[in-house]
Structures are given as structure tokens and as C-alpha cells.
Amino acid sequence: MSKTIKTLITGLVVVCLLVGLWVVVWILPDVPTKSVRGYFNAIMEQDYEKAWSYIYPNSEYMRDRGGPTMSFEKFRDDLANARSHGTKMTEFKILKVYEQQDPFAKVAAQIVRIQTENIVSGSPKTSDPKDYYLRKDKDGLWKIYKGLIPKE
Numbered sequence: 001m002s003k004t005i006k007t008l009i010t011g012l013v014v015v016c017l018l019v020g021l022w023v024v025v026w027i028l029p030d031v032p033t034k035s036v037r038g039y040f041n042a043i044m045e046q047d048y049e050k051a052w053s054y055i056y057p058n059s060e061y062m063r064d065r066g067g068p069t070m071s072f073e074k075f076r077d078d079l080a081n082a083r084s085h086g087t088k089m090t091e092f093k094i095l096k097v098y099e100q101q102d103p104f105a106k107v108a109a110q111i112v113r114i115q116t117e118n119i120v121s122g123s124p125k126t127s128d129p130k131d132y133y134l135r136k137d138k139d140g141l142w143k144i145y146k147g148l149i150p151k152e
Contacts, residue, residue, distance in 0.1 A: 032110040032134040033094055035142040040092045040114070046083070048076040056137060056145035064147065091117040095129055102133060102146075109133040110142065113150065 035054050042051035052072050055062045067074040082088070096113040112134065116127040133146040 032112055032142040033097055035134060035144065036094065036112045036114065036132055039144060040089065040116070043079060044089050046080075048072075048079055051079075052076075054143055056135065056143035059143075059145035061133075061144050061146050086121045087118065089116050089118050090124075093117075107135050109135060109146075 039051050039054035042048070042054070049072070052066075052075055055065060058070065062070045065075045065078075066072060093115050094112060095115055096111075098111050099108055100111055101107075102109040110133075112132050113129050114132060115129045118125045118127060128149060131148050131150050132144050133148070134142045134144055137143050
């Protein structure tokens, strides 16, 4: 094989590796599953402030988790209270990811279906699957704005 062909092949391999690295670093991180993983990992690690940051501001989900005043303190206290009474999440699984038009929010929502494994009063319990609806906030970050039990 000539030196020119070897140089061309080496150049193509380097370009492919650089494109692959670019995809991994710049494209893949911008997915809704990253935010959902961050949210649930933060709850399991009791980093409630970080978990709260994954909730879309002034959303239905923020109202569900933080009460009518959408209070971080209520969110934190509810999770801490559940844990102190023997309820904690030990694992979560992403079952499905899809896009769907949300007629109420008038946006195309990215939906991530999750199932959690929990300890409730010392006994293991698997949750029913739940769909978490995400959209990008003003900074371009995926945040949860609604959680529903699927009708399937």
C-alpha cells in the first residue's frame, strides 16, 4: 500500500473519530433522559435542591410537588418526611422515550416513561409506570413540566 493511501486512510479514521467525539460531547447530552436521570439520582442522593432544578418553573409538576405556592421547602420537606418514615427510592428504570403533541401545553413534548423500585416501610415495592413530560426552558435545558400515569 502506498504512503498516500495510508495517509488518506489515517486521515479518514481521525475525521471519523473527531465526528464521533463531537456527537458524544455536543449532541447526546441534550436529551430529555439526561434531565430525568439527574432528577431521580438527585432525589436518591437527597440533593433536593438539585432535583428541584430539573422541574420547569411555574409548571403543573412544580405545583404538584411544591404545593399551591410552588415552594421548594414543601418539596424538600415532603421527600425528607417520606424518607424518615421508611420510604425511599432505590432504583429507577427508563422504559420508553417518545415525542407527542401536548394539546394542553401546545408544545411537542418529549415523554420519558419511568418505573421506580422503592422501599416502603421496609418492604420492596415496584411503582406503576409514570410518564414525565419535558420541554426546554429559556436556557435550553430539558425540564419536567408534567407527570402522568399512562392510559395504556
